[in-house]
Amino acid sequence: MKFGVLIKDGQYTHQAMDSAYNFIVAAMELGHEIKGVFFYNEGVCNTCGTMEPPRDERNIRNLLLGLNEKGIRLIACVAAGKRRGLVAQTVSSAAEISGLGQLLELCIESDRLITF
Amino acid sequence: MKFGVLIKDGQYTHQAMDSAYNFIVAAMELGHEIKGVFFYNEGVCNTCGTMEPPRDERNIRNLLLGLNEKGIRLIACVAAGKRRGLVAQTVSSAAEISGLGQLLELCIESDRLITF
Amino acid sequence: MEEQKKTKVMFVCRTAPYGTIFEQEAIEAMIMFGAYEQDISVSFVGDGVFSLKKGQDTALLGKKNFSMTYPILIDDFEISHIYVEKESLEERGLSGDDLMTEVEIVDRNLLKQKMKEMKALLPF
Amino acid sequence: MEEQKKTKVMFVCRTAPYGTIFEQEAIEAMIMFGAYEQDISVSFVGDGVFSLKKGQDTALLGKKNFSMTYPILIDDFEISHIYVEKESLEERGLSGDDLMTEVEIVDRNLLKQKMKEMKALLPF
Amino acid sequence: MLHIIKKSPYESSALNDAVNYINQNDDVVLLIEDGIYAAKKGGKFEELLKNLTQKNSVYCLLADIKARGIQENELLENIKIIDYKGFVEKVVEHNPMTWS
Amino acid sequence: MLHIIKKSPYESSALNDAVNYINQNDDVVLLIEDGIYAAKKGGKFEELLKNLTQKNSVYCLLADIKARGIQENELLENIKIIDYKGFVEKVVEHNPMTWS
Numbered sequence: 120m121k122f123g124v125l126i127k128d129g130q131y132t133h134q135a136m137d138s139a140y141n142f143i144v145a146a147m148e149l150g151h152e153i154k155g156v157f158f159y160n161e162g163v164c165n166t167c168g169t170m171e172p173p174r175d176e177r178n179i180r181n182l183l184l185g186l187n188e189k190g191i192r193l194i195a196c197v198a199a200g201k202r203r204g205l206v207a208q209t210v211s212s213a214a215e216i217s218g219l220g221q222l223l224e225l226c227i228e229s230d231r232l233i234t235f
Numbered sequence: 236m237k238f239g240v241l242i243k244d245g246q247y248t249h250q251a252m253d254s255a256y257n258f259i260v261a262a263m264e265l266g267h268e269i270k271g272v273f274f275y276n277e278g279v280c281n282t283c284g285t286m287e288p289p290r291d292e293r294n295i296r297n298l299l300l301g302l303n304e305k306g307i308r309l310i311a312c313v314a315a316g317k318r319r320g321l322v323a324q325t326v327s328s329a330a331e332i333s334g335l336g337q338l339l340e341l342c343i344e345s346d347r348l349i350t351f
Numbered sequence: 352m353e354e355q356k357k358t359k360v361m362f363v364c365r366t367a368p369y370g371t372i373f374e375q376e377a378i379e380a381m382i383m384f385g386a387y388e389q390d391i392s393v394s395f396v397g398d399g400v401f402s403l404k405k406g407q408d409t410a411l412l413g414k415k416n417f418s419m420t421y422p423i424l425i426d427d428f429e430i431s432h433i434y435v436e437k438e439s440l441e442e443r444g445l446s447g448d449d450l451m452t453e454v455e456i457v458d459r460n461l462l463k464q465k466m467k468e469m470k471a472l473l474p475f
Numbered sequence: 476m477e478e479q480k481k482t483k484v485m486f487v488c489r490t491a492p493y494g495t496i497f498e499q500e501a502i503e504a505m506i507m508f509g510a511y512e513q514d515i516s517v518s519f520v521g522d523g524v525f526s527l528k529k530g531q532d533t534a535l536l537g538k539k540n541f542s543m544t545y546p547i548l549i550d551d552f553e554i555s556h557i558y559v560e561k562e563s564l565e566e567r568g569l570s571g572d573d574l575m576t577e578v579e580i581v582d583r584n585l586l587k588q589k590m591k592e593m594k595a596l597l598p599f
Numbered sequence: 600m601l602h603i604i605k606k607s608p609y610e611s612s613a614l615n616d617a618v619n620y621i622n623q624n625d626d627v628v629l630l631i632e633d634g635i636y637a638a639k640k641g642g643k644f645e646e647l648l649k650n651l652t653q654k655n656s657v658y659c660l661l662a663d664i665k666a667r668g669i670q671e672n673e674l675l676e677n678i679k680i681i682d683y684k685g686f687v688e689k690v691v692e693h694n695p696m697t698w699s
Numbered sequence: 700m701l702h703i704i705k706k707s708p709y710e711s712s713a714l715n716d717a718v719n720y721i722n723q724n725d726d727v728v729l730l731i732e733d734g735i736y737a738a739k740k741g742g743k744f745e746e747l748l749k750n751l752t753q754k755n756s757v758y759c760l761l762a763d764i765k766a767r768g769i770q771e772n773e774l775l776e777n778i779k780i781i782d783y784k785g786f787v788e789k790v791v792e793h794n795p796m797t798w799s
Contacts, residue, residue, distance in 0.1 A: 444641020
């Protein structure tokens with residue numbers, strides 16, 4: 120099955136990114152396809168390229184790089200990003216910045232759209 | 236009277252920064268002193284230097300620059316900032332990055348500590 | 352595109368305006384989605400119904416009054432339906448007269464059926 | 476420094492662990508504050524009491540189990556008091572036996588008096 | 600103490616949690632941001648607010664009720680309206696605790 | 700539909716709001732993140748959850764109950780535990796709606 124994922128909360132502050140990550144990994148292990156992950160609202164902050172979490176904690180930047188290496192598209196909303204300081208210079212290499220049309224595309228192309 | 240201000244929520248996503256800003260302006264108009272504004276939790280994101288909000292909206296980066304010009308210290312927590320990608324290269328010139336000890340100093344030196 | 356081929360997406364607006372940005376960013380998404388000729392609807396439940404309250408004036412707050420966009424969502428931005436849950440209005444002491452635009456006030460059970468027909472639900 | 480010159484600060488912990496970072500970042504602040512020889516106390520009310528629940532195991536979640544720090548806050552980090560509100564525990568089906576560390580279980584009215592004595596209250 | 604409540608009582612426990620910590624007669628309550636919905640006439644919290652205003656002063660922040668389209672006559676009786684300067688004065692008078 | 704509830708019922712209206720939209724018999728409920736506290740024995744939501752489990756399947760996410768120190772025997776009867784793979788399977792079976 121094809122899944123689209125929408126993430127609305129910021130990294131570390133809320134559990135959303137962690138739940139989404141674990142869900143995505145399990146879905147791929149079961150042979151499903153992730154059509155894309157769209158970051159909106161405070162969620163765009165997950166794609167920030169300058170995070171430096173403590174060494175004894177999970178590194179969300181590295182988790183996203185790992186997902187991207189597996190071929191998953193990570194898309195941060197341009198408008199929500201600009202508001203919060205996420206711009207071309209600060210976005211992680213794992214993610215791309217694009218418009219809200221990409222979220223609607225995910226709704227159309229995925230069998231299921233799940234929000235975290 | 237001397238006020239310390241603690242801001243815990245991110246810019247635009249929550250109203251905390253807006254309420255705090257309006258409170259600070261009113262307090263200064265009434266002749267009170269703002270000992271400092273400490274940004275913790277997601278609040279550190281308010282001090283991001285790369286925000287580009289739409290032109291027809293308030294610009295929180297500029298609001299902070301204005302507060303700083305009036306001599307108010309704006310302090311983002313270093314640990315909370317690093318986690319969320321706020322580092323020396325991305326912090327606004329209006330703010331400084333420092334440790335949690337500064338929050339306790341605010342508790343000690345201010346007559347009132349107010350949280351937004 | 353034939354009617355039956357359109358993707359049915361519903362925004363489920365559950366938060367009050369201004370305290371958080373969710374309704375403002377939801378409306379920004381609605382406007383974009385309207386351009387794609389799909390079947391986009393919007394429902395207001397819980398505190399979401401406060402977003403439609405008449406007479407919003409944000410001057411003192413220094414924030415943008417985004418509520419002005421609701422009345423033109425259907426005509427100008429091709430949103431198919433705006434539903435408001437009757438029970439949520441009543442619980443908050445509101446009625447259709449308090450709202451700034453014409454909407455379909457529906458009871459919970461009807462809205463529940465509408466939700467079941469959607470391909471994607473977007474909570475805000 | 477004499478006892479009466481110390482600044483009384485209380486962390487008011489009101490959120491459950493892991494769903495949000497608030498309790499983890501509160502504990503990071505407690506540890507720092509403890510080093511400054513002030514009078515720092517911590518209270519757990521509402522969902523905050525869940526932070527002290529025994530047996531937390533975050534391996535499957537991939538998050539750090541920060542709860543291990545609570546038992547050493549008083550001895551190692553010089554926090555003066557850890558209060559837990561009795562009514563909040565009861566409402567959640569918990570008792571002192573469910574908690575991972577020795578704390579002062581106090582009723583709401585007593586905690587209310589303690590709060591009044593503080594110079595600064597830090598909600599988390 | 601000044602109890603500042605900033606979440607909607609319909610979606611958050613902030614108001615109920617605060618009420619447990621309000622000292623009768625002494626303490627003051629200030630509703631800001633989405634917290635102001637508690638003071639609306641005809642809403643679910645009418646009874647709770649009526650009880651509260653019998654022993655404690657309850658204020659609503661002007662900028663927040665105006666932004667949300669709540670008119671003065673839509674507020675419960677005995678709720679007082681203040682602006683940001685009034686807010687500052689309340690914090691001068693009482694030590695604040697924020698419930699969010 | 701699959702109703703995913705991720706906020707604590709003690710501090711958020713998410714559970715109550717979701718309950719209004721659960722189709723009896725057809726729909727499935729999944730408690731994740733702080734939502735899992737609803738399923739704890741002896742808590743305030745015992746009655747609500749008992750009623751719910753009579754007509755609908757209610758699941759709790761294993762990683763989230765373990766992280767929070769809730770043991771299997773501290774959960775209400777009829778609450779089923781699933782891991783992330785089980786979560787994925789539920790989303791395959793039902794269209795998800797997240798209540799936060």
